[in-house]
Amino acid sequence: MGFHHLLLLFFSVVLHNFMQLTQAQMPGFISLDCGGEKNHTDRLGLEWTPDDQILYGKTSKISTENETRQQYQTLRYFPADNRKYCYSLNVKTRTRYLIRATFLYGNFDSNNVYPKFDISLGPTHWATIVISDANTIESQELIFLASDPTVSVCLSNSTTGLPFISTLELRQFNGSVYLTPYEDQFFLSVSARINFGADNEDPVRYPDDPFDRIWQSDLVKKANYLVDVAAGTTKVSTNLPIDIGKDELPPQRVMQTAVVGRSGSLTYRLNLDGFPGFGWAYTYFAEIEDLNPKQTRKFRLVLPGAPDVSKAIVNIQENAQGNCRVYEPGFYNISLPFVLSFKFTKTTDSTEGPLVNAIEISKYLEISDGSFDGAVAASLVSGYRLLDWAQEGGDPCLPAPWSWLECNSDPQPKITSVKLSSKNISGSIPSELAKLSSLEELWLDGNAFTGSIPDFTGCPNLKIIHLENNQLSGDLPSSLADLPNLHKLYVQNNLLSGSVPSGLLSKNIILNYTGNNKLHNKTSGGKLNKYIIFGLAVGAVALLIGFISACLIIRQNKKGHKKEPEGSFHVSSMSNATSEGAQCFTLSELRSATDNFQKKVGSGGFGTVYYGKLNDGKEIAVKILGNTNIQQGKKEFANEVSLLSRIHHRNLVKFYGFCQDEGKDILVYEFMHNGTLKEHLYGPLAKEHKLKWLKRLKIAEEAAKGIEYLHTGCVPSIIHRDLKTSNILLDNNMKAKVSDFGLSKLAVDGISHVSSIVRGTVGYLDPEYYISNHLTEKSDIYSFGVILLELISGKEAISNESFGINCRNIVQWAKLHIENGDIQGIIDPSLGDEYDIQSMWKLAEKALMCVQPHANTRPSMSEIIKELQDAILIERGGSSEEISRNSFHSSLNMGLLDVGVDPYVSFHESIALPSAR
Numbered sequence: 044m045g046f047h048h049l050l051l052l053f054f055s056v057v058l059h060n061f062m063q064l065t066q067a068q069m070p071g072f073i074s075l076d077c078g079g080e081k082n083h084t085d086r087l088g089l090e091w092t093p094d095d096q097i098l099y100g101k102t103s104k105i106s107t108e109n110e111t112r113q114q115y116q117t118l119r120y121f122p123a124d125n126r127k128y129c130y131s132l133n134v135k136t137r138t139r140y141l142i143r144a145t146f147l148y149g150n151f152d153s154n155n156v157y158p159k160f161d162i163s164l165g166p167t168h169w170a171t172i173v174i175s176d177a178n179t180i181e182s183q184e185l186i187f188l189a190s191d192p193t194v195s196v197c198l199s200n201s202t203t204g205l206p207f208i209s210t211l212e213l214r215q216f217n218g219s220v221y222l223t224p225y226e227d228q229f230f231l232s233v234s235a236r237i238n239f240g241a242d243n244e245d246p247v248r249y250p251d252d253p254f255d256r257i258w259q260s261d262l263v264k265k266a267n268y269l270v271d272v273a274a275g276t277t278k279v280s281t282n283l284p285i286d287i288g289k290d291e292l293p294p295q296r297v298m299q300t301a302v303v304g305r306s307g308s309l310t311y312r313l314n315l316d317g318f319p320g321f322g323w324a325y326t327y328f329a330e331i332e333d334l335n336p337k338q339t340r341k342f343r344l345v346l347p348g349a350p351d352v353s354k355a356i357v358n359i360q361e362n363a364q365g366n367c368r369v370y371e372p373g374f375y376n377i378s379l380p381f382v383l384s385f386k387f388t389k390t391t392d393s394t395e396g397p398l399v400n401a402i403e404i405s406k407y408l409e410i411s412d413g414s415f416d417g418a419v420a421a422s423l424v425s426g427y428r429l430l431d432w433a434q435e436g437g438d439p440c441l442p443a444p445w446s447w448l449e450c451n452s453d454p455q456p457k458i459t460s461v462k463l464s465s466k467n468i469s470g471s472i473p474s475e476l477a478k479l480s481s482l483e484e485l486w487l488d489g490n491a492f493t494g495s496i497p498d499f500t501g502c503p504n505l506k507i508i509h510l511e512n513n514q515l516s517g518d519l520p521s522s523l524a525d526l527p528n529l530h531k532l533y534v535q536n537n538l539l540s541g542s543v544p545s546g547l548l549s550k551n552i553i554l555n556y557t558g559n560n561k562l563h564n565k566t567s568g569g570k571l572n573k574y575i576i577f578g579l580a581v582g583a584v585a586l587l588i589g590f591i592s593a594c595l596i597i598r599q600n601k602k603g604h605k606k607e608p609e610g611s612f613h614v615s616s617m618s619n620a621t622s623e624g625a626q627c628f629t630l631s632e633l634r635s636a637t638d639n640f641q642k643k644v645g646s647g648g649f650g651t652v653y654y655g656k657l658n659d660g661k662e663i664a665v666k667i668l669g670n671t672n673i674q675q676g677k678k679e680f681a682n683e684v685s686l687l688s689r690i691h692h693r694n695l696v697k698f699y700g701f702c703q704d705e706g707k708d709i710l711v712y713e714f715m716h717n718g719t720l721k722e723h724l725y726g727p728l729a730k731e732h733k734l735k736w737l738k739r740l741k742i743a744e745e746a747a748k749g750i751e752y753l754h755t756g757c758v759p760s761i762i763h764r765d766l767k768t769s770n771i772l773l774d775n776n777m778k779a780k781v782s783d784f785g786l787s788k789l790a791v792d793g794i795s796h797v798s799s800i801v802r803g804t805v806g807y808l809d810p811e812y813y814i815s816n817h818l819t820e821k822s823d824i825y826s827f828g829v830i831l832l833e834l835i836s837g838k839e840a841i842s843n844e845s846f847g848i849n850c851r852n853i854v855q856w857a858k859l860h861i862e863n864g865d866i867q868g869i870i871d872p873s874l875g876d877e878y879d880i881q882s883m884w885k886l887a888e889k890a891l892m893c894v895q896p897h898a899n900t901r902p903s904m905s906e907i908i909k910e911l912q913d914a915i916l917i918e919r920g921g922s923s924e925e926i927s928r929n930s931f932h933s934s935l936n937m938g939l940l941d942v943g944v945d946p947y948v949s950f951h952e953s954i955a956l957p958s959a960r
């Protein structure tokens with residue numbers, strides 16, 4: 044069986060056993076031994092698994108001089124055609140990874156023609172692999188932030204020879220050392236990672252480097268690589284431990300060796316693969332020589348053509364604050380040539396020559412947006428996970444289209460043709476097909492499709508449609524006749540019924556609808572057409588009636604009628620707001636219910652709350668508004684009464700009634716047995732019985748629903764204006780309800796804000812509202828964001844102690860951590876490991892959106908609810924294994940936080956000056 048078969052076939056391996064893989068060694072390590080036959084553990088302790096889940100491609104055994112590692116005794120190769128062949132690896136989203144592919148040719152095809160082909164990561168062209176020696180391993184590395192749960196590595200576009208691969212390695216990072224301001228648009232393609240002063244030619248990697256980065260020995264001199272070394276360059280090393288500081292800095296073994304320019308300078312020249320271009324370049328210094336107090340080591344970096352770079356002086360001991368500590372100045376974005384000559388020279392007042400331990404240089408590789416229909420295509424294939432054709436992986440069009448697709452050559456290619464004839468597909472025709480806006484040909488014939496033919500008006504370019512030999516039923520949609528370019532339509536041998544739309548019959552197209560017993564052509568279908576017309580008329584009348592009655596309901600409400608449709612709330616205006624619907628209690632009634640105001644259960648900004656029980660056994664919370672500020676109290680009273688009596692939602696505290704007697708203003712609410720959310724987060728209650736993460740998510744969801752109802756279920760909408768954890772109450776079943784509408788005002792219909800005196804609680808107050816006095820729903824969103832941060836961190840919104848020096852505010856504190864990828868740093872320690880990091884991330888990111896300084900960039904309540912629901916799903920779906928895997932996630936970049944430096948500031952400065960991260 045030759046390659047001919049393979050032409051049609053693709054493979055994909057989804058490592059469903061990712062969990063097991065990761066448990067054995069470092070979590071997040073995948074080491075595929077391509078073409079290998081069995082698992083093995085190498086000398087370093089890395090566990091290799093064969094890529095044998097792959098159904099396609101062929102394996103070959105090779106033997107190369109001096110190479111004994113088992114993973115390099117085999118490889119997998121693919122036909123030289125215009126297809127792509129993808130490995131699909133499971134990853135964790137929002138996590139940084141190193142991915143490495145290696146290629147050892149070994150003349151496996153006895154051809155002695157060195158192959159040249161491309162590899163891509165998803166739709167992004169990663170590199171062109173050019174083999175130039177049968178016995179040399181070519182290697183490519185990328186650092187990326189996973190945005191999807193899988194990544195595809197595809198081989199394609201062979202120019203010479205057969206594409207092949209020896210190993211594919213995935214290494215999960217722990218934190219944010221490789222965080223760049225561009226990581227959404229650019230991968231880092233690793234060009235050089237050099238360990239200076241190395242003991243021998245072996246690279247330092249796992250287990251010295253827990254992330255298995257390969258630190259090349261500076262003793263390995265390749266053509267035009269590490270040449271032009273200055274005279275007087277000597278190796279130095281130490282056995283003393285090095286304070287690495289952060290986990291992802293170079294490992295100790297790399298930092299324990301260095302080179303020193305005894306004659307005052309260090310020079311090197313090396314070729315940087317992939318350059319010229321913009322890159323990321325860092326140097327790592329640690330003072331490992333024992334200098335006496337009179338000795339100093341100060342030096343500058345000199346790059347030809349970049350005079351600014353030389354302004355900064357490196358003084359390792361000062362910069363690193365001591366010996367054997369790492370100082371890592373670098374450039375987040377620097378323009379570098381293909382041939383890089385660099386030099387460190389000592390300053391005139393320095394007694395010692397420069398010293399360097401390690402450098403790391405990567406090029407920014409622009410991430411491709413992928414094809415235009417990528418999301419639709421992904422959704423389409425996700426419905427057929429088990430079928431071969433749906434598993435090809437990678438982007439549908441880039442760098443080569445899936446076997447059953449054709450794409451145009453737009454910069455963001457669009458799918459023009461879908462050819463899924465005779466693929467044994469059942470079920471209804473996937474609706475995604477009708478979303479391919481540039482589709483010209485659709486071939487679905489010879490399957491077992493059932494159901495009706497979808498509306499293809501979203502695909503105006505359709506020319507050819509093959510639906511024959513399926514089990515499609517229902518009408519032949521008349522909308523097909525509206526497709527302006529339709530040329531051929533085949534629907535024969537289905538179970539279609541009704542009449543052939545006259546538009547189709549009159550059109551000059553090739554139409555075959557034979558073999559549909561119940562489908563008739565126009566001449567015999569006159570009667571049916573009448574039915575359709577009649578049906579339409581009835582439908583229209585029904586619609587009209589529906590419309591009229593909707594208007595009536597709205598008008599009734601405008602008149603202030605009591606009858607309201609369930610779940611909706613309309614108020615005409617504040618002026619005629621009355622307390623209808625709310626019960627009017629007498630003071631004596633309330634006295635007896637509360638046993639003469641015996642049991643105080645709380646006190647808020649507006650008064651004291653007492654527990655009570657009515658004669659009918661109903662438990663109540665009785666809030667006596669304080670006398671101190673009666674003016675304002677009175678206004679709020681009227682406000683609250685008129686509002687509360689109208690609002691009914693299961694996540695809003697029920698209002699039973701009011702009482703105005705003996706100069707007292709009293710509100711009566713349903714009693715909430717479990718108190719406030721605040722008490723459960725921080726109070727004595729919290730110590731005994733901490734709220735679990737899932738519970739917190741549910742409370743947030745419930746409260747959010749209550750607020751959403753205020754925002755969107757009420758006309759005009761209601762802004763709460765004082766959302767905080769003490770205003771979220773918990774009932775018997777720990778279900779959350781929002782309380783205290785004392786500050787609520789009705790938003791004026793049609794205007795996006797209400798000007799009013801700024802009121803609210805410090806820590807929760809929307810800064811934009813505070814400055815502009817413009818009140819919108821988005822001010823509540825801000826407060827809710829603060830509540831979400833409290834749920835995540837278990838810390839109060841404002842605190843003098845919790846957030847370090849110069850920070851009293853949870854928003855400022857959480858923002859710095861989250862933006863640095865350090866979510867661990869803000870998670871409530873009492874949650875232990877009992878949460879899924881993904882749900883935590885989801886919420887943390889949403890919370891940050893909520894507290895954006897500008898109201899218009901904050902999400903709506905319904906978006907927040909969706910996020911909460913997703914997080915709850917993740918949390919429910921998470922197995923214990925999942926959780927243990929997640930708890931590995933990072934705590935990172937604390938150094939940055941300690942200094943209190945905004946990383947984005949140093950990104951810009953770093954272009955001119957080396958900056959410590």
Ligand SMILES: *[C@@H]1O[C@H](CO)[C@@H](O)[C@H](O)[C@H]1NC(C)=O
Nearest residue numbers: 060063064065067081082092
């Ligand atoms: C190889 O290792 C993987 C993951 O550790 C495991 O799932 C698989 O069963 C192993 N295969 C063999 C043949 O031992």
Ligand SMILES: *[C@@H]1O[C@H](CO)[C@@H](O)[C@H](O)[C@H]1NC(C)=O
Nearest residue numbers: 107108109110176177178179
């Ligand atoms: C293999 O090792 C020997 C001895 O170290 C060396 O002379 C030879 O050049 C090596 N071959 C290759 C291809 O690296």
Ligand SMILES: *[C@@H]1O[C@H](CO)[C@@H](O)[C@H](O)[C@H]1NC(C)=O
Nearest residue numbers: 225229321322376377407954
């Ligand atoms: C780096 O800087 C250059 C010029 O200042 C800019 O054009 C480029 O977008 C920046 N970022 C990357 C990733 O190249």
Ligand SMILES: *[C@@H]1O[C@H](CO)[C@@H](O)[C@H](O)[C@H]1NC(C)=O
Nearest residue numbers: 161168200201202441442443
């Ligand atoms: C395939 O390779 C050729 C030659 O290198 C190149 O011109 C072409 O653009 C590549 N095609 C894709 C889809 O990458």
Ligand SMILES: *[C@@H]1O[C@H](CO)[C@@H](O)[C@H](O)[C@H]1NC(C)=O
Nearest residue numbers: 511535536554555556557558
């Ligand atoms: C229509 O389809 C039937 C069944 O496939 C076939 O026998 C017939 O020749 C076709 N008619 C035309 C006009 O193509």
Ligand SMILES: *[C@@H]1O[C@H](CO)[C@@H](O)[C@H](O)[C@H]1NC(C)=O
Nearest residue numbers: 548554556563564565566567
């Ligand atoms: C419609 O039916 C008439 C009479 O039954 C027949 O002559 C005509 O060929 C049919 N048209 C099509 C397009 O099948």
Ligand SMILES: *[C@@H]1O[C@H](CO)[C@@H](O)[C@H](O)[C@H]1NC(C)=O
Nearest residue numbers: 217253290931932933934935
């Ligand atoms: C990853 O980060 C966690 C949390 O900071 C830390 O406990 C762990 O040791 C780190 N792992 C590695 C390999 O650095």
